[in-house]
Amino acid sequence: MEEKVGELWHRMITRMADTRYPEAAVHLEEIELTVGIMFRALGGDGGLEVLAANATEHGARRGLLQRIAGSSKRIELAWRDAQSLRLPVSIDYFPERRLNHYLYTWLAALAVGDHQQEEAWLGKNQRLTLKTLHDYPGIGKRYRLLVDAHLAERMPPEKLPTAEAAQEQAIRQALLHPGSVDRLPAAKRPPQPVPLWLHPFPPIAAPSSGGAGDQEGERGGGETKDIEDMQRHKSERAKKPEKEDQGLITIRMENIFTWGEFMNMDRGSEDNDDLESAAEALKDMDNLSVSRDAKASAGKLRFDLDLPSEANDDRVLGEGILLPEWDFKKQKLIPKHCRIVPMMAADAQPRELPERLRGTAKKLRAQFQHLTPARIWHRGQQDGCEIDLDAYLRYASDRAAGHTSASDGLYRDLRVGARDLACLLLADLSLSTDTWVNNHARVIDVIRDSLFLFAESLAATGDRFAMYGFSSRKRDPVRVHQLKSFDEHYSASVRGRIDAIKPGYYTRMGAAIRHSSELLKAQPAGRRLLLILTDGKPNDLDKYEGRYGIEDTRRAIHEARQLGLQPFCVTIDAQANDYLPHLFGTGSYVVIHKPSQLPRELPLLYAKLTA
Numbered sequence: 298m299e300e301k302v303g304e305l306w307h308r309m310i311t312r313m314a315d316t317r318y319p320e321a322a323v324h325l326e327e328i329e330l331t332v333g334i335m336f337r338a339l340g341g342d343g344g345l346e347v348l349a350a351n352a353t354e355h356g357a358r359r360g361l362l363q364r365i366a367g368s369s370k371r372i373e374l375a376w377r378d379a380q381s382l383r384l385p386v387s388i389d390y391f392p393e394r395r396l397n398h399y400l401y402t403w404l405a406a407l408a409v410g411d412h413q414q415e416e417a418w419l420g421k422n423q424r425l426t427l428k429t430l431h432d433y434p435g436i437g438k439r440y441r442l443l444v445d446a447h448l449a450e451r452m453p454p455e456k457l458p459t460a461e462a463a464q465e466q467a468i469r470q471a472l473l474h475p476g477s478v479d480r481l482p483a484a485k486r487p488p489q490p491v492p493l494w495l496h497p498f499p500p501i502a503a504p505s506s507g508g509a510g511d512q513e514g515e516r517g518g519g520e521t522k523d524i525e526d527m528q529r530h531k532s533e534r535a536k537k538p539e540k541e542d543q544g545l546i547t548i549r550m551e552n553i554f555t556w557g558e559f560m561n562m563d564r565g566s567e568d569n570d571d572l573e574s575a576a577e578a579l580k581d582m583d584n585l586s587v588s589r590d591a592k593a594s595a596g597k598l599r600f601d602l603d604l605p606s607e608a609n610d611d612r613v614l615g616e617g618i619l620l621p622e623w624d625f626k627k628q629k630l631i632p633k634h635c636r637i638v639p640m641m642a643a644d645a646q647p648r649e650l651p652e653r654l655r656g657t658a659k660k661l662r663a664q665f666q667h668l669t670p671a672r673i674w675h676r677g678q679q680d681g682c683e684i685d686l687d688a689y690l691r692y693a694s695d696r697a698a699g700h701t702s703a704s705d706g707l708y709r710d711l712r713v714g715a716r717d718l719a720c721l722l723l724a725d726l727s728l729s730t731d732t733w734v735n736n737h738a739r740v741i742d743v744i745r746d747s748l749f750l751f752a753e754s755l756a757a758t759g760d761r762f763a764m765y766g767f768s769s770r771k772r773d774p775v776r777v778h779q780l781k782s783f784d785e786h787y788s789a790s791v792r793g794r795i796d797a798i799k800p801g802y803y804t805r806m807g808a809a810i811r812h813s814s815e816l817l818k819a820q821p822a823g824r825r826l827l828l829i830l831t832d833g834k835p836n837d838l839d840k841y842e843g844r845y846g847i848e849d850t851r852r853a854i855h856e857a858r859q860l861g862l863q864p865f866c867v868t869i870d871a872q873a874n875d876y877l878p879h880l881f882g883t884g885s886y887v888v889i890h891k892p893s894q895l896p897r898e899l900p901l902l903y904a905k906l907t908a
Contacts, residue, residue, distance in 0.1 A: 313362050314363045319389050321396075325385065332347055332405045335405055337878070341408065343879040344844055350383035353373075353496075355371065355487060358452070376495050378413065378499065382408055390447070396442060396446050403440060404495075408425075411425060418497035419471060422494035423477075425495070458484075460482065461484045464482050465489065467480075613639070614640060614779065620635045620812060623852035637775050645793040648792050661753060662753060664754075664904070668907070668908070676706075676709045681708030682708075683708065685707055688708075688709075716758065719763075720760060720761070723829050724766040724780075725768075726800065730800045741798065743869075747896040751899050755787075755903070764795075765778060766780060766801075767801075769808070769809075772805065772839065779794075783816070806835040807853040810854060810864070825863065827864045827865070830868075833870050834847065835847060866885065868886065871888075887902060
């Protein structure tokens with residue numbers, strides 16, 4: 298009975314203390330794409346991702362009911378760092394849904410001018426506000442509506458102590474008249490949070506990669522479980538606590554009710570029974586302390602994604618090709634930074650087209666044969682299948698009139714017209730292709746079928762084409778598998794190599810694109826298409842993860858366009874719209890939302906691109 302009464306009391310107090318409006322909430326996932334497009338259209342850094350911001354403790358004074366209920370300690374505020382634009386997972390500060398929607402767009406516009414300079418919170422946000430209102434006058438009306446609604450929700454100055462009241466008055470003045478307040482008065486407590494401004498002390502994430510000699514940082518991760526919590530957390534490195542037997546007397550009882558202590562969660566193991574409970578605990582943690590434990594888990598095996606021995610590996614076709622890589626922080630190309638290792642499947646046996654694909658391949662071949670130019674007469678030839686009567690009559694008339702006339706070009710020949718184009722298909726064969734798209738096929742199986750049908754279709758048109766696959770393990774080596782070169786005819790041997798593809802390692806896409814561009818630019822064709830097939834964004838074990846890989850790939854695509862090539866990306870990544878516009882630009886990529894449809898869609902897409 299006591300537990301029931303306590304539960305009812307907790308619900309009532311929490312409901313009374315709540316100052317939010319969940320019925321009018323707007324969620325980031327609803328407008329993530331719109332906000333991202335708006336941020337970049339206003340001049341924001343195109344390489345930033347739009348991600349969810351985690352809630353942080355604000356430390357400001359709370360109302361009596363909030364203190365009783367133990368609520369409203371944390372708030373989600375927006376900020377921007379070198380990798381991403383962080384916005385609240387949901388906004389429900391105002392009773393009107395449109396105002397919550399306006400706040401998302403305002404924060405995105407405000408962050409455009411933030412260049413992460415060392416600057417006081419009050420002055421910085423006033424400066425950004427003035428700049429935003431000056432650069433985009435149309436947003437001024439929305440800003441005034443947001444300020445009026447926010448001031449009505451803030452704690453009145455008369456209910457605060459003198460020092461905190463002076464802070465509140467200064468913030469209100471700064472919101473109403475940006476640029477009019479020079480400094481924030483001192484007080485024992487921080488001021489009330491301002492959702493219309495950027496975070497005063499944004500959480501800084503710990504580095505994702507370790508230093509030299511960090512073997513744990515070089516291990517490839519296995520399959521991970523998605524956690525529905527979109528929030529990111531502040532993290533720090535911590536030493537692994539010594540495991541000593543402690544008696545009950547040494548435990549401080551006040552620590553039992555906090556999640557802020559060390560939690561021994563083994564991230565090196567795939568099958569962790571405590572993962573769901575740990576995910577729940579994660580939602581309540583402000584700060585994540587990460588330590589290294591090199592001890593193996595009992596009864597488990599851990600495999601490193603190391604390269605196979607030379608005897609068990611595919612056949613290497615050369616010593617390697619050194620290529621540069623773009624360092625976006627230094628804004629320069631690092632020469633001879635990556636090594637391309639051309640390879641070919643060593644154990645591939647010639648084979649016929651799989652039975653399950655023969656019906657689809659027959660239909661595609663019939664469709665693609667219509668793309669083949671009709672047979673046309675080529676006149677004025679030195680030899681041919683028959684005499685060109687018009688040319689011969691002109692020759693005979695000139696001779697009869699006593700004029701000297703050359704006897705060249707008296708024949709005509711019937712030839713098939715040529716499509717003046719060449720295509721190179723570059724397929725991502727990274728470890729992520731080992732995941733399942735449904736109960737029957739993995740990503741690598743879908744890619745294999747796509748390559749089969751793509752080759753069957755292009756063979757019907759007579760177009761020059763080549764196919765390569767790639768994966769990497771750091772900058773050396775970047776493994777490029779030759780499936781079909783431009784000089785080879787499509788045959789059973791090529792089908793055998795396609796059948797032999799398997800998931801590889803990681804996705805150093807910039808180096809693979811540069812190598813493919815060099816191969817494609819050597820083709821004597823008026824139009825050269827570089828078709829990139831992938832299932833995710835660029836990544837690798839080293840610093841290539843994140844913004845570095847994105848910017849290097851973008852630079853490689855820019856270099857390909859300068860060579861006169863036409864890069865185009867086909868992806869099955871559901872999150873591709875977050876980064877592909879920055880990489881390829883609008884109109885130069887397509888997202889296949891149902892991966893199982895990729896084998897049929899890829900040849901048809903090629904037909905549209907080259908029609």
